[in-house]
Amino acid sequence: MSEFDESAFRQRIRDYIAANVPNLPYRVGTRSPEDEHESRVLRDWSAQLYASGFYGADWPTQFGGRGDNYQSIEELIVTEEFAKARAPIPIGSGSLAAHALLHFGTPRQQAVYLPKIRSYEHVWCQLFSEPDAGSDLAGMRTTAIRDGDRYVVNGQKVWSTNAAFSDIGYLLARTDPSASKHAGISAFALAMDTPGITVRPLREMTGTSDFNEVFFDDVVVPATDRIGDENNGWHIATTSLASERAGVGALVIRLRQNLDALIAYVRAAGLRGDPIIRQRLADAHARVEVATWVSSAAMERRLHGAINEADVPLTKLGFAVLNEQLSYLGIDIQGIRGALATEDPEALDNGHWQDEFLYAKAYTISGGSNQIMQNLLGERALGLPREPK
Ligand SMILES: Cc1cc2nc3c(=O)[nH]c(=O)nc-3n(C[C@H](O)[C@H](O)[C@H](O)COP(=O)(O)OP(=O)(O)OC[C@H]3O[C@@H](n4cnc5c(N)ncnc54)[C@H](O)[C@@H]3O)c2cc1C
Known part of the structure; x- marks a missing residue:
């Protein structure tokens, strides 16, 4: 761990993304390709990400990973840098399935399926x-x-x-x-x-x-x-879901990006003197700061192998709630034009805030709904009585 040069590693990822990222329109969240062309481009890009070693590094060496040399801080950094660059990550559930196959698959299944997950012959x-x-x-x-x-x-x-x-x-x-x-x-x-x-x-x-x-x-x-x-199957599913750990931390990066974009938009639109907007942005800023600290503390604990039952639900819940508020602020600040459809040519910022707002609900449901996160916090983290069935 001591010889690991974090800033050099981050720079390597940034350079890689800058030189190779496919030219596709950015869309919020986990979205499917729009057509065959996009699907092909994303398959090729995903395969490249495995071949480059940025993804799938935690797999055993015989299946193309780095096995014991792999450090989980690298996984976190890769996830963060891809989020910062808004670069697409490998599409589909191949990684989830791979972790089921690596832990529970037969040698035949591993030989048949794992290489095709890495090469993206299979989505x-x-x-x-x-x-x-x-x-x-x-x-x-x-x-x-x-x-x-x-x-x-x-x-x-x-x-x-x-x-x-x-x-x-x-x-x-x-x-x-x-x-x-x-x-x-x-x-x-x-x-x-x-x-x-x-x-x-x-x-x-x-x-x-x-x-x-x-x-x-x-x-x-x-x-x-x-x-x-x-x-x-229940044990297999929960084990493979637990292997998909890095995603939650990258979420707060999206909050920061959206807040920065919102501030830039307010400046460009000549609204920076509006006292109500200033107050709402200041409020959002304070909340994003808190979410960032909570997430950083959780990451720090994870890297040191410490388990805090509140970390994942708190980070996920905080993100989902704040993300909805920020995206609403985005369309609200646009006034009457905020109500335009995402693809309307008159929509400001290419419909980004409309898309953010409409997709924000998905984050309150996927990967465990807000209410389920609240249950986890109450029952597992705080030890409150279980909710009546
Ligand atoms: C963008 C997105 C992508 C997804 N992709 C996939 C995928 O690829 N594959 C897949 O299998 N699934 C996928 N899901 C499904 C996702 O896992 C479920 O939507 C999620 O588990 C919630 O289940 P549900 O929709 O049936 O809602 P329900 O479980 O029916 O919940 C309905 C409402 O009741 C509340 N509720 C439920 N139980 C409780 C409780 N015990 N206490 C308090 N409140 C409760 C919920 O919070 C929610 O508000 C995806 C979901 C989304 C949004």
Whole structure:
């Protein structure tokens, strides 16, 4: 750790991004490619990021990572620098699936799937949530019933980001419908072109289709594509989700960027003398500072292996709430033109604030809703009584 030169590492990432980042329009949040061209460009870029070693460095050496040489501070720095540069990160759920495969996959699965995750021959989607199973994921009803050396899948998923152009789905399904909620679930790698799968893109209020409904009608998946033991899917899913740790910290960078952009906008629009706007910006500034300190303290603890139950929910909740407030401030300051649609040619700042505002709701839901974060804070961090079911 002592010979690790942080500023040189940061500069290397910045130089890399400046020299290589594809020329695609910036869009807020986790968005799907708009068309085949964008999908191709993002696949190539994602593959490059694995090949360059900026992503997937924590994988064992035999699968292309750096194994023991890997330092988790590097993961945090990479995430931060990509957020600062607003550069796209690898698309899809390949990293999530990789962590399931690395921990629980068979040698055949690892040999077949892991190289194609790195090369982006395969884009993965995450097939967990269902219409009645989101926060309460263990309430899922999609079944995968064993029939000899295969399973037959029936049911429906929803919110499946990127499913419309994914090659493989990381699927959770109920393999023992009679078992208790968390016990009868298994995990699978499911080829998305298997007969019986219907993907329907959902049109969102942002005007884009970033997630989908996915229907399964007697879909056959070979038993060799079950990841881990039968009925151990809950453990596999939670283990792989826990491996995706670096994202939360980068969120506060987005807050700072938006606040800076808002201040620049106010200056350019000649509004800096408006006392109400000044007061609202000062208030936002104070809140963003606090969020930054909370996040930095959490990062510091994580790097030293200290566990504080409040860190992740507090950072995530603080970001989601503040991000909504800032994006609202963005359109409010624009006055009547703030109400224009994102793609309206008259929209100020190329519709950035409208897109921020419309997407801000997604952050209050994905990765655990605000209310679930509050429950975690109350019950796990503060030790308050569990909420009545
Ligand atoms: C942008 C985005 C991308 C996503 N991508 C994917 C994906 O690729 N794959 C995937 O599988 N899923 C994905 N999701 C789904 C996401 O994980 C779920 O939306 C989330 O878990 C919430 O579930 P839900 O939508 O069913 O809401 P529900 O769980 O039905 O919640 C409805 C409301 O009730 C509240 N609530 C629920 N339970 C409690 C409780 N115990 N206490 C207090 N309040 C409660 C919630 O906070 C919310 O306000 C994505 C979601 C978003 C927004």
